[in-house]
Amino acid sequence: MNFFDRFEKENLLIAHRGYSAKFPENTLIALENATTYADIIEFDITFTKDKKVVVIHDETLLRTSNAIDIFKNRDSYFVCDFTYAELLTLDFSSWFDKNIPLQKILLLEEVLELSKKYNISLNIEIKDMSETIFDEFYVKEIYYILEKQKMINEVLISSFNHNYLKILKAMDKSISTAAVFWESVPNNLLEYLKLLEVDSYHIDLSLVNKEQIDILKEKNIYTNIYTINKKEVQHSLYKNGIKAIFSDENLKYKY
Template sequence: MHIRPAAATAGALVGLTAFCLPAAAAQAADHPHRPVTVAHRGASAYAPENTVAAVDAAHRMGVAWVENDVQRTKDGKLIVMHDTTLNRTTNVEELYPDRAPWKISDFTLGEIEKLDAGSWFDAKFKGERVPTLERYMDAVSHNDQKLLMELKSPELYPGIEAQILRQLKEEGWLDRQHVKHRLVLQSFNGDSVKKVHELRPALKTGFLGTPAIADLPKYAKFTDQINPSYKTIDMAYVSAVHAFQGAHGRPLEVYTWTVNDAPTAKKVASWGVDGIITNAPDVVRNALKDSGFLVPAA
């Protein structure tokens, strides 16, 4: 079965009235539970995204969950970066002016480690580096944080699913405690999510996108979360997703992105989402706390 790399949102909300679960929605409103707050690329409103500085910023705020993006260099090393090119968040154009379009896959790790990944955000972060996945994981482990890891554009990096799993194992992140409570792998590429599930069935996975309701049963065979943009969903969609059991026999979860203001955080929380991915985790967390959303039982 081939799953589209990014499910089209067109038609995703068609027929939701038939799938809406009024009783469940009413129960969520009467007994509001606070969604998990996830620091998007770290606390990226306050430090350069996908850097150790952003991980540490989230830690100082007391935010347990961070999200990142993993890609592969020309010489086969795993690094943490969102874009498939280096020029937006580093000084690669200055150091390597003749190597446009500056694709990650065209640079070795040694070349990438020379780049400044902080000055573009704020001069006080000058000298911040693009982290290897190993260095990034060391920081997350040191802070006792949890990780929502995105396989970014895995179609560009054949075999990256198995490579990431090997790295996670080396870092001690595939033991029972991490797999059950501290780690989720997600991607916009459904085939990649399916591959992760096949290679490591116990691992929790998420699909990034807004699949049509009719397509949810096939996703539910290999994923535990449907993680859409908040702009593409409503309460009916969240309730419809929750009606399906995911790969591990529990209701599919919804982690929505990227919510950076208090009113939107309160709105999506009222829809019953399970997680909110945000550049400003302090803003989201405080909004939910002030609105009376309850911390879920452990």
């Protein structure tokens, strides 16, 4: 069954990194607030030096934490060069709004528990670690965490690194996946996506092609668009066959 077939709604709203327009992205407060309106919450994960799977978008800590103040003169501020214990000492909210309660970095397991608590579906985007020593090991570790939490069939896994999707499908055909594209898509898109065995593919607005959307939908592959923050664009996309849009805003849509 396609991941999106579980929803009774024809069109869906995905909270991009939680309610990231109002709260610091990928933090507990952003994710919890997104449960009040979103159909699905999207968040990003990567690996720490001591092989913990943590929730953060960027490959470095510079934009969304105070790492440069706490760990002065470090040679590297890449997430994968810090231990989980080190990351726990950092502030992941003040960069966004100093009035928001202190937010710490989350583990993947904590977001899975949040999903169970609020009965909210998840889209987990795996960040590319192909230039690190972890790479495929990291992807397999994510699978084992999902398996342990009995969440294999409750999440959608997406990535720009399509080899990661192949690895997951080789491990378990039942896992739901989505290929993410930026700037361009393959000429033989349908064949490519069928080879990957994905449930959907995620593109930006510039790549929207109505004919392509319809062809893929006939083959039970849905098209989802990132990142849409205007209601009029949201409504237009839904009318043109888009299954879901990613948004930083609460664009709750009346179906």
